[in-house]
Amino acid sequence: MTAFRLGLTGSIGMGKTTTARIFAEAGLEVWDADAAVHRLYRPDGAAVAPLAAVFPEVSDPQGVNRDALSRRIAGDPAALAQIESIVHPLVAADRSTFLNAAQSDIVVLDIPLLFEKGTEADMDATLLVTAPAALQRARVMARPGMTVERFEMLLSRQMPDREKRSRATHIIETLSLDAVRACVAALIAHIRSDIRGRPDA
Numbered sequence: 001m002t003a004f005r006l007g008l009t010g011s012i013g014m015g016k017t018t019t020a021r022i023f024a025e026a027g028l029e030v031w032d033a034d035a036a037v038h039r040l041y042r043p044d045g046a047a048v049a050p051l052a053a054v055f056p057e058v059s060d061p062q063g064v065n066r067d068a069l070s071r072r073i074a075g076d077p078a079a080l081a082q083i084e085s086i087v088h089p090l091v092a093a094d095r096s097t098f099l100n101a102a103q104s105d106i107v108v109l110d111i112p113l114l115f116e117k118g119t120e121a122d123m124d125a126t127l128l129v130t131a132p133a134a135l136q137r138a139r140v141m142a143r144p145g146m147t148v149e150r151f152e153m154l155l156s157r158q159m160p161d162r163e164k165r166s167r168a169t170h171i172i173e174t175l176s177l178d179a180v181r182a183c184v185a186a187l188i189a190h191i192r193s194d195i196r197g198r199p200d201a
Contacts, residue, residue, distance in 0.1 A: 003107045004195055007123035009114035011158045013140035014129045015174030020110045022184045030108045036094040040087065050086045106191055115167050116159050128168035130161055131175065
């Protein structure tokens, strides 16, 4: 039977990385969209040649230079659409490879822009991790090198949390680690109960 696909998302500072790790600790296979991009940007990555063909300055011996890529986007906003047209199909192919090889009954797809890019249509259910705005801000501002300007820029690229809440199948508030662990365990049990009730189970 095809694995149940749970799309995990959440804005910056909401606890998505920690929640994904808890799912992995519970034995579920987790695909990370950001990690896939890092693989594509390595010296042998599939994104290096096509990006360098359009933007030669973003490539170096270490692969795609993310700082150079960011500078190009900042100086040429139209470049973002070009970059996405190259990278997004490669990320989708990486996700397909993961799904084809997955062995667990439930797989978690950690996708920061799940709703922004419409990828929730490919999921069996979605999970939003969220937290109060003040806690989100405190978490993000505690990161090394973070500035208020950068935080505001990152937020501006993401769908407002209230809209994500209205779209998500499931929601977990990441107020404490113990609470998240309990919610993850309960959600896994709930999904497995649904899976057992499927006609094709």
